[in-house]
Amino acid sequence: MSAIPFDKLIVQEVAPRDGLQIEPTWVETADKIALIDALSTAGFTRIEAGSFVSPKAIPALRDGEAVFQQIARQPGVIYVALVPNLKGAERALASRADELNLVMSASQTHNRANMRMSCESSLAAFGDIVRQVKGSGVLLNASVATAFGCPFEGKIDEDRVIAIVDAYREVGIEGITLADTTGMANPRQVARIVTRVLARLPAAALTLHFHNTRGLGLANVLAAYEAGARRFDAALGGLGGCPFAPGASGNICTEDLVNLCDEMGIPTGIDLEKLLTLSRGLPALLGHDMPGQLAKAGRNRDLHPVPEYVLHI
Template sequence: MTRAVPDIVIQEVALRDGLQIEPQWVETDDKVDLVDALAAAGLRRIEVSSFVSPKVVPSLWDADVVFKRIQRRPGTVYSALVPNLKGLASALRARVDEVNFVMSASETHNRANVNMSHERSLAALAEIVASARPAGIKVNATIATAFGCPFEGAQPLEKVLKIAGRYLSFGVDGITLADTTGMANPRQVSALLADVLSLTSRDRLTLHFHNTRGLGLVNVLAAYDTGARRFDTALGGLGGCPFAPGATGNVCTEDLVNLFHEIGLSTGLDLQALIALSRRLPDLVGHDVPGQVAKAGRAQDLHPIPTALQNSG
């Protein structure tokens, strides 16, 4: 039976963007179980881990082991972040389906995040695309701090568009606009997105929002109304950039799914299964997580009438 095409495409990033900032180690077996459970809940795009130096991100040193142990579902894209050719080589050995590359619109944040200038980062991306294509691996390129930098502030629209143009000139398969520290507002999102959609199609563009200042889902709706259909999210609202002061979690997967289901749009995801998974996260990471639907339940999950009211007249 052919699966219906959902209105919204969601990529789960909790395993990479979520766990990279967590101080408590999450066991490899738990990571594998979580990837498999997310795929079983309907997710067809999962960023499993990253192939970076374990000295920089020690919480993800087991990326190759996780990729080896997951049960790959047909039609599911299992991706990883890579910063350079060395990371790509590791990703190829792990049989990833897609790699994600990140460069910040802000030169200052790019140096803090990956210790490279823009030109060095762009040269690394060109090498990655040239090496990935013969291997049949797709390349997505992210523009971090696209909506603002914690060091430099707002980034000029022209700068973000220029970077997007350079990415496309290298032949990337997709672009992500990332609000790395939750500085975006709905009007800004609509304006930037409209211009980027003049360069590429909505099927090749992903939006990555953080909820740092409480505007995550508002920005998602602004992006949807402007034409976006692909979003990064993290189960439980986990996440945050280790190299951005004040960074907090991604837009929460189950909260975003609930939002779109409530307004009549399909995601192809099992919300109840996602809620159950999210409720397991505090035990894995050692603290409460910011997601709301997992705490309150869905709007249609009604409660029993109190006994005192049942017996009153």
């Protein structure tokens, strides 16, 4: 295992993008901006604020330009945009995104289903985007979707994941996200893959993206953290359900993750009380209950009143 460079666990908040993208309820642009602005003052250093995909493909996020143009950018916060192709990259650059996040699946079948092209075509498109972005000062990250398992193909060869990481770096992409797109990862597998990837790139360049589809999201975070990973995607309220598992939860929940860190003494720099206030506003915004648990249970320090009868025992 590589030496652990720092203790702090960096949370990249993805609710405004990955969280909202499959929501059936339209969220007004002003509400998206208000959410991002509130997150910007809660201690995050990275927020995935929107995407520049086809409005037909993801209508919930069709207002990417307006969002990026109107948010109140805080110094020290990196505002990330998901982009699927060169056209999306151009839109994101025009809207002053600080970082572009590209996506390809480790699984050929999943990449064809999600991106409607082969992995080879995706990698070629990455090269075009790198050339477009080079010299602009905008950061580049690329995600390996289905890195821990594919809902169509099942197991994904770990050597293939490593080869894709190498291919991303060779194309000229600095940041890598390993994404457990449909919540199939387990902690032993996570520790193995993270250890291999951190032999190739520094912890500051690696993000882990877990879904809690089968209840293992936070256990996978701890396994990755113990193996040296320091940056994790999470969504307020646990937003972002998986279309293949209705009723199972989506992204790991930011406030549940920050609570875990607070209780274990792992610094995050994030204000958990602010998060809870924001999370408790999501059901009114989206019209349904959230999978996150801390917003319902409260923190450990939120003590319950002692029943009256106890005083007489």
